Amino acid sequence: MIHVVLYEPEIPQNTGNIIRTCMATNSTLHLIEPLGFSLDEKHLRRSGMDYIKDATIYIHKNWEEFAKENPAEHYYFMTRYGHRPPTSFDFTKETGDIYLVLGKESTGVDKHILKDHLDTCMRLPMVANARSLNLSNCTAIVVYEVLRQLGYPGLSWNEELKGEDYLESL
Numbered sequence: 803m804i805h806v807v808l809y810e811p812e813i814p815q816n817t818g819n820i821i822r823t824c825m826a827t828n829s830t831l832h833l834i835e836p837l838g839f840s841l842d843e844k845h846l847r848r849s850g851m852d853y854i855k856d857a858t859i860y861i862h863k864n865w866e867e868f869a870k871e872n873p874a875e876h877y878y879f880m881t882r883y884g885h886r887p888p889t890s891f892d893f894t895k896e897t898g899d900i901y902l903v904l905g906k907e908s909t910g911v912d913k914h915i916l917k918d919h920l921d922t923c924m925r926l927p928m929v930a931n932a933r934s935l936n937l938s939n940c941t942a943i944v945v946y947e948v949l950r951q952l953g954y955p956g957l958s959w960n961e962e963l964k965g966e967d968y969l970e971s972l
Contacts, residue, residue: 803899804829804948806941807868807877809915810906812838818854819938825853827945828956833861834868838906865915876922877901880940881910882933884925888947891924902944907937 806829811817817839824831841859862868869877878891878901893900905911916923926935926943934940949957960966 804945805832805872805899805901806830806945807832807834807901807903808906808937809834809865809903809911810836810838811937812907813937814839816907816937820941821857821859822853823938823942823945824859825857827949829945830858830860832868832872833859834865835861835863837861865912872899872901874898874901877903877919878944879911879916879919879923880904880926880944881916881923882925883910883913883916884923886924887927888924888944891922893948893951900948902941902948904937904941904944 804827806820806824808817808820808831811820811833817833817837821831823829841861862871875898876896878888880888880902903911910916924944926940928935935943949955961968965971
């Protein structure tokens with residue numbers, strides 16, 4: 803199972819988009835407090851659409867509580883300070899759940915946490931004068947890289963709502 807971990811997220815629209823990504827990919831979302839918004843906030847509901855009711859979401863008081871409740875051999879961190887792209891990690895070798903940790907929009911994950919996990923810090927390659935991409939975009943990119951490596955387990959390859967042959971029947 804893939805777990806997306808948002809460390810102190812600040813912007814409700816990003817989190818709403820990430821909720822949609824998690825629901826659509828059967829990933830679990832963990833939110834580490836403090837949150838910069840309420841889960842009832844209008845912007846969060848709009849960006850999360852009706853997916854929020856079908857998403858699996860856990861809220862944790864802090865990083866220590868999260869790590870204690872979710873022990874893992876590796877946590878993978880998306881950070882501007884990483885030196886390797888997500889494609890350089892072999893997620894097929896993970897024997898347990900995969901935890902993808904992304905930080906708050908303004909400052910990322912606490913640097914002391916990152917320092918303890920330098921070997922699993924990732925960065926999306928981009929031009930030198932770009933600081934970062936949007937948090938929800940980064941989340942989608944790294945979740946789909948893990949899914950690509952694993953063969954998209956449990957996900958549909960076809961349009962299920964309107965039917966696999968919808969376009970052909972027009």
